[in-house]
Amino acid sequence: MRHKDIMDLSTFLQQLTNAASLGSLYSLIAIGYTMVYGILRLINFAHGDVFMLGAYVAFYGVASFALPWWIAFIVAIGLTGLFGILLERIAYRPLRDSPRISLMISAIGASFLIENLGVVIFGGRPKSFPSIPLFDTVLNFGSVSVLSVSLFIPAFTLIILFALLFIVNRTKTGMAMRAVSTDVEAARLMAIDVNKVISFTFGIGSLLAALGGIMWSMKYPQLNPLMGIMPGLKCFIAAVIGGIGNIAGAVLGGFLLGFIEIMVAAFLPALTGYRDAFSFVLLILVLIVKPSGLLGKKQTVKV
Amino acid sequence: MLRIEKLSVHYGGIHALQGISLEVPEGKIVTLIGANGAGKSTTLKSIIGLVKPSSGSVTWNGKSLVGTQTKDIVESGIVLVPEGRRVFANLSVDENLSLGAYARSDKAETEADRRRVFKLFPRLEDRKKQKAGTLSGGEQQMLAVGRAIMTKPKLLMMDEPSLGLAPIVVKMIFDIIKEINAGGTTILLVEQNAKAALEAAHYGYVLETGRITLSGEGRQLLADDRVRKAYLGEAE
Ligand SMILES: Nc1ncnc2c1ncn2[C@@H]1O[C@H](COP(=O)(O)OP(=O)(O)OP(=O)(O)O)[C@@H](O)[C@H]1O
Numbered sequence: 257m258r259h260k261d262i263m264d265l266s267t268f269l270q271q272l273t274n275a276a277s278l279g280s281l282y283s284l285i286a287i288g289y290t291m292v293y294g295i296l297r298l299i300n301f302a303h304g305d306v307f308m309l310g311a312y313v314a315f316y317g318v319a320s321f322a323l324p325w326w327i328a329f330i331v332a333i334g335l336t337g338l339f340g341i342l343l344e345r346i347a348y349r350p351l352r353d354s355p356r357i358s359l360m361i362s363a364i365g366a367s368f369l370i371e372n373l374g375v376v377i378f379g380g381r382p383k384s385f386p387s388i389p390l391f392d393t394v395l396n397f398g399s400v401s402v403l404s405v406s407l408f409i410p411a412f413t414l415i416i417l418f419a420l421l422f423i424v425n426r427t428k429t430g431m432a433m434r435a436v437s438t439d440v441e442a443a444r445l446m447a448i449d450v451n452k453v454i455s456f457t458f459g460i461g462s463l464l465a466a467l468g469g470i471m472w473s474m475k476y477p478q479l480n481p482l483m484g485i486m487p488g489l490k491c492f493i494a495a496v497i498g499g500i501g502n503i504a505g506a507v508l509g510g511f512l513l514g515f516i517e518i519m520v521a522a523f524l525p526a527l528t529g530y531r532d533a534f535s536f537v538l539l540i541l542v543l544i545v546k547p548s549g550l551l552g553k554k555q556t557v558k559v
Numbered sequence: 560m561l562r563i564e565k566l567s568v569h570y571g572g573i574h575a576l577q578g579i580s581l582e583v584p585e586g587k588i589v590t591l592i593g594a595n596g597a598g599k600s601t602t603l604k605s606i607i608g609l610v611k612p613s614s615g616s617v618t619w620n621g622k623s624l625v626g627t628q629t630k631d632i633v634e635s636g637i638v639l640v641p642e643g644r645r646v647f648a649n650l651s652v653d654e655n656l657s658l659g660a661y662a663r664s665d666k667a668e669t670e671a672d673r674r675r676v677f678k679l680f681p682r683l684e685d686r687k688k689q690k691a692g693t694l695s696g697g698e699q700q701m702l703a704v705g706r707a708i709m710t711k712p713k714l715l716m717m718d719e720p721s722l723g724l725a726p727i728v729v730k731m732i733f734d735i736i737k738e739i740n741a742g743g744t745t746i747l748l749v750e751q752n753a754k755a756a757l758e759a760a761h762y763g764y765v766l767e768t769g770r771i772t773l774s775g776e777g778r779q780l781l782a783d784d785r786v787r788k789a790y791l792g793e794a795e
């Protein structure tokens with residue numbers, strides 16, 4: 257009896273680290289959705305594909321160019337950030353004044369294009385990310401053993417989150433971002449360069465997606481050009497659950513999804529086949545109870 | 560000096576401005592009055608570059624503003640306090656003021672302007688950490704004006720600053736408009752409160768469905784029968 261309790265506790269702790277790292281990854285991607293939505297009221301359907309690109313660029317950096325992993329990661333994050341900026345320029349900016357639906361169609365089109373170009377350029381066959389010892393070590397804490405990457409991911413994510421919150425809440429650029437997301441026209445009247453702020457937002461969102469993609473492939477080292485679809489969809493859901501447009505909400509939604517997914521798989525193995533469905537069920541429940549999301553504010557208009 | 564010549568604006572099939580011309584000389588208060596839908600806001604928006612004119616010209620100290628980005632127009636010294644205030648509701652009062660100074664790099668002068676705003680509107684200083692959305696309508700209007708002052712304007716345009724405010728607050732806003740003007744800032748004031756606006760202004764224009772139908776010195780228009788009937792609600 258005693259022994260079994262300890263076993264359960266250690267399994268639980270082990271699953272908790274898994275949940276924390278999956279939740280972190282979801283959070284990183286969800287932030288991109290929420291930031292772009294906050295500023296353009298656009299669901300960037302191509303965001304999951306940006307995540308995939310980040311992973312592939314890092315892969316080629318390490319596997320083909322034989323760069324030290326950290327250089328490859330920095331280059332991949334930087335290039336993917338630039339790609340996000342370019343995506344907005346090409347696919348969204350020309351449609352800024354068009355009906356919302358055109359923008360949405362363009363986003364879906366961009367997503368398909370990136371996925372299919374991915375198949376053509378990277379090949380449809382999955383690639384496996386070379387093992388990086390620092391992330392691949394098994395650490396033992398008493399009866400709990402975890403992969404080092406499962407600890408790195410939440411730690412990295414926390415640092416990034418604080419940096420991001422600092423930028424958004426404490427810097428001039430962050431203040432401009434909040435202004436643009438509240439009222440674009442009024443922001444223009446403050447001599448804010450709205451295009452620059454939007455580019456910056458896409459850059460940051462894509463950078464975080466790249467980081468997520470890279471860390472994802474440390475944990476799940478199989479890369480394929482469609483790998484961004486499911487995480488993309490789930491993180492969009494996470495952003496909506498948390499309250500789209502709200503960064504803290506995206507993080508909360510990401511962790512919630514990660515946690516539920518892992519715990520269901522671990523403790524209700526019979527339902528594992530439905531694990532992807534749980535995010536949708538949670539989404540529906542939250543939308544019924546609080547349509548603006550957990551941390552979302554009701555839209556109030558003051559006259 | 561701001562000069563508008565034969566300015567035309569279309570919204571799809573609606574011909575909102577049908578070739579209006581007007582001038583705002585340096586150092587003066589000029590008002591543009593007219594009924595709902597006359598095209599007053601459209602005039603201000605086309606000056607500041609938020610609306611693209613279909614023809615005509617807007618020149619500011621000899622430079623054409625048509626096709627110039629709003630950001631550059633604001634940096635050249637024109638600012639608009641928009642209709643309905645449009646303060647950033649979820650940002651603090653202080654942040655709203657800082658946004659007014661977004662494009663400025665003269666730190667010391669910016670802080671001096673912030674103190675000037677707090678002197679004009681002491682209530683803003685008491686509430687500077689508060690979210691702008693929690694302010695009363697009158698306080699939001701003060702913030703909108705304060706935020707505009709922070710851009711260091713040479714020409715301050717205001718779109719119906721008295722809308723929805725209690726008479727005592729309206730009086731205060733008009734006093735402050737005069738005070739700002741006395742400090743050397745040119746004012747272009749759009750109002751439906753024709754009496755208060757014409758009393759404060761050196762010069763006025765009457766806009767009717769996209770055309771200027773009357774113009775003259777403030778006092779002169781105030782005494783004009785057509786203005787009295789149409790805008791001051793006086794019977795014959
Ligand atoms: N974005 C727009 N799209 C289509 N029509 C517009 C738009 N903005 C204004 N209009 C039309 O242009 C005309 C002038 O509008 P404008 O807002 O300039 O009037 P206004 O004089 O400011 O009125 P108010 O006193 O009610 O603010 C109106 O007929 C209005 O319906």
Ligand SMILES: [Mg+2]
Binds near residue numbers: 599600601642718
């Ligand atoms: Mg108007």
